[in-house]
Structures are given as structure tokens and as C-alpha cells.
Amino acid sequence: MRRIPERRVDIGPDATITLEAYADTIVPGEKRWPGDRAVAGVSSGGGAVASGALDLLRWDATGIHDGLEDLAERVNGHARTYADRAGLTLDPAVPPFVSLDYDDRVRLIQELTTPGHPEKDFWVLLSLFCNMAFDSAAHLHTAEALADGHPGLTAMGITKPDADGLWRFRGSGYGRQLADPHPDTTPTGSPA
Structure with missing residues (x-):
């Protein structure tokens, strides 16, 4: 299979941590290390960040x-406004959106998506x-993502392919055959 060349844009550290915090608010995961500020750690297992949300966002596709960079600046501006309105003090050591606790991040995103x-x-x-990034790993080859233990695909129970790299489903999706094959169907499953 020929892969299409892809390009990933570089973004600065403030935009990176801001977009990681945004992604973690959408599909939360566990902290990557004890002092992780972007990932709030409100869920066990890997969330959007561990699933490669930043790689997918930076992909030119x-x-x-x-x-x-502009989206990160915009959400940080909204976070400043939100904090002022709510009487919150933001930590100047991190971008404003990252400074919000998880529940405030959720409330702000709810406002922005209303x-x-x-x-x-x-x-x-x-x-x-x-x-x-979490539920389809669109930025990755599915077999490779599963081999690497992609958190979303694993959580959804996506099975690994057979040894030849192909997926085969031995049982019917409903646990039973729903209809008899047409009498002219060939042994390979093709219509005659």
C-alpha cells in the first residue's frame, strides 16, 4: 500500500500545552507524569492526548x-475572560486555559460550543x-496503532488483524446468520 506523504506543522510550546489541555478536556486521560499540567488526570487510562491528538491536529490532512497557534491564542483569551468573570486567579506559569481546573475547562468549552x-x-x-484521535486513530495505520496499544482502539475492543495483516470476522455480527446466501453466490462470496 502506498502512503500519501504527510506534513505536520510545528507549533510552539504554549500552543502545544494549551491544545493538549483542550484535547484532554474532550477525552480525558490519566496524567503522563506527576506534574503534568495539560492532562488533568480525571480519568484512568489514556485519553485524547495519549492517543495522539496533537499529531492528528498538526497533520495537514x-x-x-x-x-x-491562532486557536490556542483564542481559547487562552476566552480562558482569561472566563476567569475574570468567575473571579478565578490564573497561574502565570502556564497558558490561561491550562491554568483552569478540569471543571472550569469543561464549562468554558460548553460555552464555546453552544x-x-x-x-x-x-x-x-x-x-x-x-x-x-481517540476513537479512530485516523492519523495512524490501524494495525500499527493496535500493535502499539493505542488507548482508544484498545478501549473500544478493536481486535488485532490476523498474522497476514488482514481482519477476518469468523462470527456474524449478531451472533447468528441473519439470512441464507443467495443460491448463485460463489464459494468466495461473490455474486454469480
């Missing part, structure tokens, strides 16, 4: 790769890509 918000489309799209 998404179409949002060139706007990631119908009628003027930037809703940006935040819904960013959220969908973060979720996509």
Missing part, C-alpha cells in the same frame, strides 16, 4: 493545521478532531 456562539464552528471542529 485536517485542514486546521495552519491555524493551531449554538449561537460566534466561534462555535472552530471549537466543535477542534473537539471532533480531538475525539477522532
